[in-house]
Amino acid sequence: MNPIVxxxxxxxxxxxxxxxxxMNLQVAKGEVFGFLGPNGAGKxxxxxxxxxxxxxxxxxxxxxxxxxxxHRNAILGRIGCIVEKPDFYLYLSGLDNLRLFGRxxxxxxxxxxxxxxxxLVGLKGREKDRVKTYSHGMxxxxxxxxxxxxxxxxxxxxxxxxGLDPQGIIxxxxxxxxxxxxxxxxxxxxxxxxxxxxxxxxxxxxxxxxKAVVQGKVSELLSHEDLxxxxxxxxxxxxxxxxxxxxxxxxxxxxxxxxxxxxxxKSDIPQVARLLTDKGIAIFGLQxxxxxxxxxxxxTASPEKADILAFK
Amino acid sequence: MGTLxxxxxxxxxxxxxxxxxxxxxxxxxxxxxxxxxxxxxxYLEFILQAxxxxxxxxxNLLNGNLVSFIILQTLIVQMPLLVALIAGDLVSGEAASGxxxxxxxxxxxxxSILWAKYFATSIYVFLLIFWLGLLALGGGFLxxxxxxxxxxKSDELIILKAADTxxxxxxxxxxxxxxxxxxxxxSLMLSxxxxxxxxxxxxxxxxxILFTIIGTLEVPLFDxxxxxxxxxxxxxxxxxxxxxxxxxxxxxSMWILVFHIALFxxxxxxHFTKKDIQN
Numbered sequence: 316m317n318p319i320v321x322x323x324x325x326x327x328x329x330x331x332x333x334x335x336x337x338m339n340l341q342v343a344k345g346e347v348f349g350f351l352g353p354n355g356a357g358k359x360x361x362x363x364x365x366x367x368x369x370x371x372x373x374x375x376x377x378x379x380x381x382x383x384x385x386h387r388n389a390i391l392g393r394i395g396c397i398v399e400k401p402d403f404y405l406y407l408s409g410l411d412n413l414r415l416f417g418r419x420x421x422x423x424x425x426x427x428x429x430x431x432x433x434x435l436v437g438l439k440g441r442e443k444d445r446v447k448t449y450s451h452g453m454x455x456x457x458x459x460x461x462x463x464x465x466x467x468x469x470x471x472x473x474x475x476x477x478g479l480d481p482q483g484i485i486x487x488x489x490x491x492x493x494x495x496x497x498x499x500x501x502x503x504x505x506x507x508x509x510x511x512x513x514x515x516x517x518x519x520x521x522x523x524x525x526k527a528v529v530q531g532k533v534s535e536l537l538s539h540e541d542l543x544x545x546x547x548x549x550x551x552x553x554x555x556x557x558x559x560x561x562x563x564x565x566x567x568x569x570x571x572x573x574x575x576x577x578x579x580x581k582s583d584i585p586q587v588a589r590l591l592t593d594k595g596i597a598i599f600g601l602q603x604x605x606x607x608x609x610x611x612x613x614x615t616a617s618p619e620k621a622d623i624l625a626f627k
Numbered sequence: 628m629g630t631l632x633x634x635x636x637x638x639x640x641x642x643x644x645x646x647x648x649x650x651x652x653x654x655x656x657x658x659x660x661x662x663x664x665x666x667x668x669x670y671l672e673f674i675l676q677a678x679x680x681x682x683x684x685x686x687n688l689l690n691g692n693l694v695s696f697i698i699l700q701t702l703i704v705q706m707p708l709l710v711a712l713i714a715g716d717l718v719s720g721e722a723a724s725g726x727x728x729x730x731x732x733x734x735x736x737x738x739s740i741l742w743a744k745y746f747a748t749s750i751y752v753f754l755l756i757f758w759l760g761l762l763a764l765g766g767g768f769l770x771x772x773x774x775x776x777x778x779x780k781s782d783e784l785i786i787l788k789a790a791d792t793x794x795x796x797x798x799x800x801x802x803x804x805x806x807x808x809x810x811x812x813x814s815l816m817l818s819x820x821x822x823x824x825x826x827x828x829x830x831x832x833x834x835x836i837l838f839t840i841i842g843t844l845e846v847p848l849f850d851x852x853x854x855x856x857x858x859x860x861x862x863x864x865x866x867x868x869x870x871x872x873x874x875x876x877x878x879x880s881m882w883i884l885v886f887h888i889a890l891f892x893x894x895x896x897x898h899f900t901k902k903d904i905q906n
Contacts, residue, residue, distance in 0.1 A: 368731055368904040388735060391732055391733060394732070398729075404726060407641055415634055415637065416729065419634060
């Protein structure tokens with residue numbers, strides 16, 4: 316692994332309270348890295364420490380192989396970010412804001428770059444309007460444009476889908492995948508929409524009470540997890556009985572009108588379908604949902620269990 | 628640094644509140660000049676009525692020099708508020724609007740960002756003083772013509788030849804710039820400590836009013852404090868119209884003002900470069 320971001324034993328304490336406690340973290344070059352955690356877990360503090368907005372109490376942070384404390388300006392020149400929410404100078408136009416931050420970040424061929432990012436985020440045509448007239452979703456797009464303006468190698472996006480409409484969320488997802496796949500960028504993505512992380516992140520960390528309780532490849536972490544399967548049938552009671560008789564009753568989570576909810580491995584699904592069909596029960600639909608949400612809730616509810624699952 | 632300074636100046640220039648100071652100065656100066664033009668004779672008679680019992684006053688006393696002196700004396704009291712409006716908002720305004728996160732994740736040291744803000748504010752203060760000088764002297768001479776300047780103090784009457792006044796006004800404006808720079812750095816320092824843009828402006832004015840009251844009251848206890856208050860030295864511009872000039876006192880006051888600027892800047896840099904950005 317060639318880590319582009321590395322945190323070693325990083326802590327941030329406010330008096331006796333540790334907002335971040337001995338955090339170890341590695342983000343590989345060229346991946347989309349998901350940052351998960353409940354409110355107050357230390358997610359935002361960690362991201363701010365990576366961006367040198369907050370100074371760690373202990374530990375070391377290095378990016379691109381350089382120590383953040385010693386090479387702060389050089390490192391920040393290679394990062395684009397949205398922290399918490401995209402706030403801009405409201406009395407200026409979107410274009411003026413981009414020009415201003417473009418000059419600060421030493422963006423080359425600024426006008427061309429502004430045109431490119433405006434097209435990329437879908438703000439072309441509104442760039443001359445004052446930011447105070449923008450909706451939250453438009454500010455979010457402007458935030459993305461600003462983050463991408465100077466062609467950074469690492470992009471840190473804190474809750475970037477907040478305020479976006481469903482179409483905007485899909486565009487954002489596609490944009491992140493474009494950044495990773497076509498431009499070779501590394502993206503750190505913090506989101507409370509777990510399905511987003513599941514769909515686009517290669518690796519992830521779950522932070523709880525200031526500690527990284529789970530870190531690893533999303534596919535590996537979730538392959539250990541059961542699916543939740545909604546089986547829509549004509550007779551849920553008969554289906555429940557059939558599963559109990561076949562010693563598969565332990566898979567049942569609950570019976571709801573018109574369906575059974577199961578928790579099972581992916582490999583169990585064909586067996587369940589076959590059994591119900593053999594018993595003459597009509598199956599109208601099988602919907603497997605996952606899983607990251609359950610996983611996340613389970614981990615954050617009892618972080619001690621996470622040690623067993625951790626990939627470190 | 629050049630880029631950062633240009634950006635800070637651009638932000639000040641595009642912020643509507645930056646023009647409040649210029650508008651206020653324009654309105655007040657023009658009002659004073661208009662009032663003196665219409666009714667200046669009776670105002671002057673009122674001022675000179677005690678003198679006329681002992682002296683015979685002749686010539687054009689209501690001239691551009693006197694009008695400029697009256698304007699300077701009147702407006703210099705209000706100027707700190709106009710300066711605090713901008714300087715008090717420099718850092719806290721960025722924090723309140725959330726732009727500080729974006730600003731401090733750019734590839735520039737925090738110190739250079741604060742230097743740029745300080746220099747931009749100094750330029751703003753200079754332009755305010757310049758505008759005041761231009762309106763006061765320009766308007767004064769245009770409407771009232773030239774003449775000797777009569778400065779009436781509590782215990783003496785000073786008459787300065789017309790040819791001897793312009794450099795004194797320039798020096799007075801220079802000292803006023805230094806005084807207002809103390810206010811600017813004081814507001815900047817408070818601005819570094821809070822995320823609320825109104826707080827530093829109000830706090831700056833509260834401190835200036837408090838210090839001014841202490842400086843005005845003739846109480847023995849306060850007499851020991853007065854030399855250490857920056858407000859005591861902010862009015863040293865008036866000494867430029869003394870005859871003879873007490874250069875020792877003027878330079879001492881100027882050094883004390885410079886010391887305060889350095890002190891407030893030092894505290895600002897110390898805090899700002901270490902501050903955790905939480906909001």
